[in-house]
Amino acid sequence: MKVLVTGTAGFIGSYVAQRLLARGDEVIGLDNLNDYYDVTLKKARLAQFAEHPAYTHIHADLSDRTAMEAAFDTHKPQRVVHLAAQAGVRYAAENPHVYVSSNITGFLHILEGCRHHDVEHLVFASTSSVYGANTLLPFSEHEPTEHPLTLYAASKKANEQMAHSYAHLYGLRCTGLRFFTVYGPWGRPDMALFLFTRAILADEPIPVFNHGHHKRSFTYVDDIAEGVVRSLDHLPQTNAGWDGKAPDPASSGVAPYRIYNIGNEKPVELMHYIEVLEACLGRRARLNMLPLQPGDVPDTEADVSELVSAVGYRPKVSVETGVKEFVRWYRDYYRA
Template identity: 50%
Template sequence: MRVLVTGTAGFIGFHVAKKLVAAGHEVIGIDGMTAYYDVALKRRRHAILLQSPGFSAHELMLEDEAALGAVYEAAKPDMVIHLAAQAGVRYSLANPRAYVETNLVGTFNLMECVRRAPPRHFLIASTSSVYGGNTKMPFVESDPSDHPLTLYAASKKATEVMAHSYAHLWDIPTTAFRFFTVYGPWGRPDMALFKFTKGIVEGTPIDIYNNGDMARDFTYIDDLAQAIVLLAEAIPQDPRAFPEDAAELGLSPLAPYRVVNIGNGAPVRLLDFIEAIEQAIGRPAIRNYMPMQPGDVPATFADTSLLERITGFRPATPVTVGVQRFVAWYRDYFNL
């Protein structure tokens, strides 16, 4: 198939594109190469993908409606996987406009392309942050998600709702997936694992929020990418065709649309995560305990039964294994 993937120079987009190309698909990548973090890391990711004849890349911002429309029209994709976004919970406190421009306007522009020339399946990335301050665990896709704690979460919830309206109005099969704390090789420098590893390797203090009293459903990147590739083949059907099965398959009652959690289904204490990094590096961290940050939540925990029911796959890479692989990549990337 011809698959258009946005954000292919990003952490998740890079890994998803690699899996798609390895499976024999033609991937047309789009990335804006924004300076949110080290652009050299993004270009290294793209350079690896460009070694394959099955991958081509376009550098543009999704906010550029004309440029995006030209690439989309030429690509004529069978599937679209939308992973480009302004990410980061804390950054949304400092630069909220970036989330409106990229996550809302950029996504709208892509959805208009999809409306004009619908693919077989439109897949769009969301986040566990949409569950906001929910305390019922694990998080199930049908749980309330109307009380986001940050503009980042609000922007991703908005894209889910926008996509549902287009799926209903234009009969576009659509899947939105909610990520849970993704980590692994080629990860983003603003994420906890990268920052913790950098601090421990360099012998500088690491900031541990809420005094370490937190837990996250850490999801290894290979598991996440595999889940997305499998979900791409699980195309939502019109729920009116089999209303008795719609709820079981996670379908909206009004559109060929569903939301699916992608997580490990096993939350890990933040302090245990840090200990795994210390063991992989072979030295202790200098710990700087800090209070909870605005917009943060004490725990996340995904119910992944819908993902398993639809695809037969369940992420299961242990944190100790995933952290060791990241540390090995980090040492290799920085020649340590």
């Protein structure tokens, strides 16, 4: 297939692009290489596959309507994996307009491109953050998500709703994936594992929010990429069993649309996560215990039974193995 993958210089996008190329697909990669974090790291990710004969790169911004229309007109992808977005929960408090420009306007340009070029299937990134004020664990796609606690989460919830409208109006097959705390080699520098590793090696204190009483469905990036590709191959259908009264939040009786959790169904306590990292680094962390951050939720736990049933998705990598692989990469990449 010819697949447009947005965010190929990003963490998850680079893994998905490599997996598609490895199985013989043609990948059109799109990224604006913005400076939200170290651009050198983004370029290094791209360098892993930029010279592949089946890879073509487009340097463009999602919010640039002309550039996005040209990307679809020129390359005519059969399917689209949309992973590019303005990431980061706390950054939204400082730069809210960037989130609307990238995550709302940019997503509209993706939907329009898919609509006008008969794209077979759009798989797009959502987030476990959409569960917001919902405290019923494990998080299930069948539960409402009407109360996001951050602008980032609200923008992703909007993406889910926009996708459903296009699925209904134009028959565009759409699958949204709610990612749960992805980590691993080549990860984002603003994520906890990256920040903790850097601080421990520098003998600096690490911020431990909610006094360490967090649980997270930490999910290794290879497991995530595998689930994304499997989802791309699985085309959603209209739910013929809908009774016409109360639509399921995870699917639709009127559109080829589906929402799935994608993550590790075995949550890990934050303090255990830190202990594993300490063991891999051979150093103890200096802990700065802090209260719960505004917008954070104490615990996340992914119910992935629907994705298991649909595509056979099963996370395989334990936190012990995943953190070890990250530390190995970090020491090599940064010569630390």
